[in-house]
Amino acid sequence: MxxxxxxxxxxxxxxxxxxxxxxxxxxxxxxxxxxxxxxxxxxxxxxxxxxxxxxxxxxxxxxxxxxxxxxxxxxxxxxxxxxxxxxxxxDDDDGEDEETEGDEDDDDDDEEDEEALYSKAREFIIRASDHQAFPFRLSKGVRFVATVHSDEPVDITVASERVYDRWDDGEEVDPDVSEEDHLEATVEFIPPRTGTFVLWIENNDKKAKATVSLDVTIWPSEDGDDA
Ligand SMILES: [Zn+2]
Structure with a gap:
């Protein structure tokens, strides 16, 4: 066969x-x-x-x-x-960043001009009563910033992978970040430990699909130099 x-x-x-x-x-x-x-x-x-x-x-x-x-x-x-x-x-740094912006290299020694560790924009559709999940491997202390735009109100949640799995199994959970019913929102999250975290976007409408754009940027940990 x-x-x-x-x-x-x-x-x-x-x-x-x-x-x-x-x-x-x-x-x-x-x-x-x-x-x-x-x-x-x-x-x-x-x-x-x-x-x-x-x-x-x-x-x-x-x-x-x-x-x-x-x-x-x-x-x-x-x-x-x-x-x-x-x-x-x-990781392999051969300069072929497809989706990151800002390729200009100003030779600034200004350390406030920090470079993002990761930056990606995407657009997708979430069917009625469905959700879309995005796992991220995050190091402790980095700043995870996600901006969501949608044509239908959506819920935006960030939690550890384990919490997400439990939520996906229908359990009540207590996520790190939870924003409900937004057409537009920016959420920030600083992971308390290194691990896999999941950002998920939920379309609670029973009939309408949501067209969503998501922008995620991960900034380096801020307390690196101060210690
Ligand atoms: Zn495996």
Whole structure:
């Protein structure tokens, strides 16, 4: 039955592994054995957007093979992949920032002119009664700033990944940041520890989809020089 399955070319495989630093895009644990996962479940679809680098543990959580734990939706895997590939791109510093602004290099010694660690704008649609989640790996003390514009009122929440998972399972949670019913809002969050945090945007309208633009900038920790 697997007869017509076109293989992923070795060039594509190498590019994917390089773009993900041969590291699982969900758990980011270094030196784990990884494999390529077809996000939409179609093993003949070898488009870049459909291929995620996952460790075996996360792979079985995604496919649900192990029968326990929460299963990841394809959209979530896509987000982890995109986010991780952007993070990896920032790491190897070859000057190809696609979405960051301000490429002018003023030779200022002015330290107040700090450079953002990460900056990305995106636009997407959230269906009625649905939400969109964006995981970020944040170091303790950085300043996470997210600006949201929407054509329907949305709720904006930031919390640790664990809190998000519990919320997603229907539990009442106490998130770090919670802004309800906004067409426009900027939220700031300074993580109390290093870890994975999730920003999620919820469209509570039962009928209307929301078109949302999200701008996220992460600034370096401020108490670095003062200590
Ligand atoms: Zn993993």
């Amino acid at each position: 697997a007869a017509r399955r076109p293989p992923i070319s070795s060039e594509l495989e190498a590019e994917l592994f390089a773009a993900n630093q041969r590291t699982c895009c969900i758990c980011h644990e270094p030196r784990k054995h990884v494999q390529i996962h077809h996000i939409d479940g179609d093993r003949t679809n070898n488009e870049w957007e459909n291929l995620a680098v996952l460790c075996l543990d996360c792979h079985s959580r995604v496919t649900g093979d192990e029968g326990l734990g929460r299963k990841y939706k394809p959209e979530e895997v896509t987000l982890y992949k995109e986010r991780w590939e952007v993070a990896c791109e920032g």
